[in-house]
Amino acid sequence: MNENIFGKVDQYISDLLAPEDQILKDTIKSIDEEGLPQISVTPNHGKMLQVMAILSNAKRILELGTLAGYSTIWLARALPENGQLITLEVDQHHSDVARKNIENAGLSDKVDFRVGKAMEILPQLIENNEGPFDLIFIDADKPPYTEYFEYALKLSRPGTVIICDNVIREGKVLDENTSDERVKGVQRFNKMLQQNKNVTATIIQTVGVKEHDGIAIAVVNRS
Numbered sequence: 001m002n003e004n005i006f007g008k009v010d011q012y013i014s015d016l017l018a019p020e021d022q023i024l025k026d027t028i029k030s031i032d033e034e035g036l037p038q039i040s041v042t043p044n045h046g047k048m049l050q051v052m053a054i055l056s057n058a059k060r061i062l063e064l065g066t067l068a069g070y071s072t073i074w075l076a077r078a079l080p081e082n083g084q085l086i087t088l089e090v091d092q093h094h095s096d097v098a099r100k101n102i103e104n105a106g107l108s109d110k111v112d113f114r115v116g117k118a119m120e121i122l123p124q125l126i127e128n129n130e131g132p133f134d135l136i137f138i139d140a141d142k143p144p145y146t147e148y149f150e151y152a153l154k155l156s157r158p159g160t161v162i163i164c165d166n167v168i169r170e171g172k173v174l175d176e177n178t179s180d181e182r183v184k185g186v187q188r189f190n191k192m193l194q195q196n197k198n199v200t201a202t203i204i205q206t207v208g209v210k211e212h213d214g215i216a217i218a219v220v221n222r223s
C-alpha cells in the first residue's frame with residue numbers, strides 16, 4: 001500500500017475536524033523559533049485528547065511533558081470554567097515558551113505549570129493531595145513510563161482516563177533485542193499494562209502525518 005495515503009487521509013481528517021486556528025499555528029511556529037523539537041501531538045491527536053477530556057467530563061487534568069503547550073491547549077480548551085490542568089516539564093525554556101502560548105490562547109487561568117523532573121513532582125502531587133485527576137496524559141521521557149503510570153494510578157479515581165503517547169515507536173516495540181532505551185521503556189510499559197488489574201486498557205495504532213506510532217488508553221476500574 002502507498003504509505004503516502006496515510007498522511008493524506010490524516011490531513012483530510014484534520015482539515016475536516018481538527019483545523020488549527022491561529023493560536024495553534026502560532027504555537028507550532030514558536031517551536032521552530034525557540035529551537036524546540038517538533039514532537040507535539042498532531043492536530044488529529046490533539047482533537048482526540050480533547051474528545052477524551054469531554055467524554056470523561058474532565059475538570060482536573062494532569063499532563064506529563066509540556067513542550068510548547070500544543071497538547072495543553074487542545075486539552076485545556078475542553079475544561080469547564082473552573083477546570084484546571086497541571087502540566088509538568090523538566091526544561092525551563094520549554095515551560096517558558098509554553099507559558100507564552102497558553103497566555104496567547106487565553107488559558108492562563110486554567111493552566112498550572114510545574115517545572116522539574118516528573119519523577120520528583122509526581123510524589124509531591126500525591127503528598128499535597130492534588131489529585132484525583134479525571135484525565136492524565138503521559139507524554140514525557142519514555143524510559144520511566146511504567147513508573148509514571150504507577151504514580152498516575154495514585155493520582156486517579158475509578159473512571160479516570162490515562163492516555164500514554166508514543167508506545168509503538170514505528171513498530172520497534174516488536175524488536176526484543178532493541179538497545180533503544182525509549183523502545184525498552186515502552187515495551188516494559190506495554191507489558192505492565194497487559195498485567196495491570198486496576199485498569200481496562202487498549203493501544204490504538206496510529207499512522208498519518210507523523211511517524212507510525214500508538215497511543216495507550218486506560219480507564220481505572222470501578223471495582
Ligand SMILES: C[S@@+](CC[C@H](N)C(=O)[O-])C[C@H]1O[C@@H](n2cnc3c(N)ncnc32)[C@H](O)[C@@H]1O
Binds near residue numbers: 094119
Ligand atoms: C513529546 S514532548 C511533549 C509534547 C507535548 N505533550 C505536546 O504534544 O504538545 C516531551 C516533553 O517532555 C519533557 N521531559 C523530558 N523528560 C522529562 C522529565 N523527566 N520530566 C518532565 N518532563 C520531561 C521534554 O523536555 C519535552 O518537552
Ligand SMILES: [Mg+2]
Binds near residue numbers: 041165
Ligand atoms: Mg508524544
